Amino acid sequence: MSKLARGNKFEVGFRRDRDTHGCSVGGRAGGTGISQERASTEQVPGEAEEHNGVFVRFLRGVEKVGNLLPHPFWLFVILGVIIVGLSAVLELFGVESENPADGELVEVQSLMTPEGFQRMVTDAVDNFVNFPPLGLIIIVMLGVAVAEGSGMIGATIRIVVSRVSRRWLTFTIALAGVTGSVASDAIYVILIPLAAAAFKAAGRSAVLGAIVAFGAASAGYNASLVITASDPLFAGISTAAAQLIDEDYVVSPIANYFFAAASAVVLALMITLVTELLLVKMTDPMRRAEDREGGAAAAALSVGRNNGSSEQTHGTDDEAGASGSELTDGDELLSYSPKEVRALLLSLVSLAGFLAIYFGLLFTPGSPFQGEDGSALESALVTDVAVPIALAFIVVGVTYGVIAGTITSPSDLPEMMARSIKELSGVIVIFFAAAQFIAYFDWSNIGTVLAIEGARTLEQWDLPVFVLFGGVVLLVALFNFFITSGSAQYTLMAPVLVPMLMLVGISPEVTQMLFRMGDSPTNIISPMSPYFALALGYLQRYYPRAGVGTLLSLTLPISITLLISWFLFFMLWYLIGIPLGPGVPVN
Numbered sequence: 001m002s003k004l005a006r007g008n009k010f011e012v013g014f015r016r017d018r019d020t021h022g023c024s025v026g027g028r029a030g031g032t033g034i035s036q037e038r039a040s041t042e043q044v045p046g047e048a049e050e051h052n053g054v055f056v057r058f059l060r061g062v063e064k065v066g067n068l069l070p071h072p073f074w075l076f077v078i079l080g081v082i083i084v085g086l087s088a089v090l091e092l093f094g095v096e097s098e099n100p101a102d103g104e105l106v107e108v109q110s111l112m113t114p115e116g117f118q119r120m121v122t123d124a125v126d127n128f129v130n131f132p133p134l135g136l137i138i139i140v141m142l143g144v145a146v147a148e149g150s151g152m153i154g155a156t157i158r159i160v161v162s163r164v165s166r167r168w169l170t171f172t173i174a175l176a177g178v179t180g181s182v183a184s185d186a187i188y189v190i191l192i193p194l195a196a197a198a199f200k201a202a203g204r205s206a207v208l209g210a211i212v213a214f215g216a217a218s219a220g221y222n223a224s225l226v227i228t229a230s231d232p233l234f235a236g237i238s239t240a241a242a243q244l245i246d247e248d249y250v251v252s253p254i255a256n257y258f259f260a261a262a263s264a265v266v267l268a269l270m271i272t273l274v275t276e277l278l279l280v281k282m283t284d285p286m287r288r289a290e291d292r293e294g295g296a297a298a299a300a301l302s303v304g305r306n307n308g309s310s311e312q313t314h315g316t317d318d319e320a321g322a323s324g325s326e327l328t329d330g331d332e333l334l335s336y337s338p339k340e341v342r343a344l345l346l347s348l349v350s351l352a353g354f355l356a357i358y359f360g361l362l363f364t365p366g367s368p369f370q371g372e373d374g375s376a377l378e379s380a381l382v383t384d385v386a387v388p389i390a391l392a393f394i395v396v397g398v399t400y401g402v403i404a405g406t407i408t409s410p411s412d413l414p415e416m417m418a419r420s421i422k423e424l425s426g427v428i429v430i431f432f433a434a435a436q437f438i439a440y441f442d443w444s445n446i447g448t449v450l451a452i453e454g455a456r457t458l459e460q461w462d463l464p465v466f467v468l469f470g471g472v473v474l475l476v477a478l479f480n481f482f483i484t485s486g487s488a489q490y491t492l493m494a495p496v497l498v499p500m501l502m503l504v505g506i507s508p509e510v511t512q513m514l515f516r517m518g519d520s521p522t523n524i525i526s527p528m529s530p531y532f533a534l535a536l537g538y539l540q541r542y543y544p545r546a547g548v549g550t551l552l553s554l555t556l557p558i559s560i561t562l563l564i565s566w567f568l569f570f571m572l573w574y575l576i577g578i579p580l581g582p583g584v585p586v587n
Helices: 054-068 072-092 114-122 124-129 132-149 152-163 166-183 186-201 206-219 230-242 257-293 295-300 317-322 324-334 338-363 386-404 412-423 425-444 446-461 465-480 486-502 508-519 521-525 530-542 548-576
Strands: 010-017 020-027 033-035 096-098 105-107
Touching (some): 072 425, 072 446, 105 446, 114 124, 114 425, 124 425, 132 152, 132 230, 132 386, 132 412, 152 166, 152 186, 152 338, 166 186, 166 206, 166 257, 186 206, 186 530, 206 521, 230 486, 257 508, 257 548, 338 386, 386 412, 425 446, 465 486, 465 508, 465 521, 508 548, 530 548
Antiparallel strands (some): 010 020, 096 105
């Protein structure tokens, strides 16, 4: 997952020369091969000395500091050790706090005792197995794996993008990118070259198309028209954090769905506006250079169209350029067969049938899946929605695969699922360490005391909700420069943020959404993100003179626009009082 474990899917390496910022990117599972020769030092008119800019130097500093941080696994191990030592010190000083919920005194408990050390050993397996995000993310990814492995997700994006009119091209690419997080990391290698080819075919800049796709897929990662694997992941972490205060509290994987779906349209619209009003002018000199150098045609050779994740392309840039005329305007990337269209239409029919059955079981009187007193919101199909989500992806994936011929035997399904779990291996390893850290945080009562004292401080300050929410979003955005793994960052912050805000009347679902809004928009300007280097590699294919500053100058307007507009949209949503998801009021 792009935001699940930093760098667990792509190997990225910068090659820094004195006058260039070339990069080499190898897609291990995503399937792209990009190698860039030394970029020319010649600059087009109006292009600044980008590498010496203040913001570029700032991000270089961020990169250096971020590189000092250990792998997220070791980060949680180190923090766990710190919690153990800190618990002994705080107990020695008698640190305690009164829980406003029940008036009981909460004391910090030392873990540096024989009982504490024994518990760390005897409960380690239970901590891991019962870690809320673990089962949720695995179940959902089993379904997503079938939809992605069959080619359904890639075909959907390719067909939609290739059939849209020029007037709606930017918005369509942006909406596909925002919603494309359902395809996990594959969205980058599917959409970036596809968008570049589509823009080139429409007589526009391939660079502009690539930036729109990258900006939407990365900065809009936490918004989507459909449920993605991030939803159960964040819900599980929120549940674990909320249970520090209320042991019965459960956050549903669809807790943010209404707002996230609406946000997808809003973010796509904002990306379209900033693109057409600003980025078009900024990329005009690059488009003229593209016309002279034919960069987009060469780039089309780097990515196949088998589900957006082909085998790596080996060979030199000269070889790519020599045969680039064969794929002028990216015809191969934009093409699709009648069989694919038919398979996609039938998969949509199967989805409609699945939803009809789902809602029938949910609302039909006497259904075994109805909740207490016939309540739909208390039905197992809602409270444990991970299974229906996985089944929905399996239904559409199998339908598409059988019709398109990408699934030929029942054994194909477990093979696709196994590949998905293999890609999650890095996340699962991190989850083991994270589960122990959260358990120690809970056992020691440090998290509870911090939450109580933090909530008391917030009550004393009596901050307006606009300021409080804005502060949380900005704090998350700042942390995201250094820790680009969304699960790692939220696992670190949630045990304090979620309980603290619960104690001042802010629900875990609202806190979760605030985190997601701060987390996404700065992805595209964080040098710690592996996809930053991936995007730079693509950019240099279309425009060889591009450097880190070029990418930053084009993505910074998107980042700032989305951060501000998304927050304002949330505040409007919050003040009106629209539920964030099914059965999840904002207050």
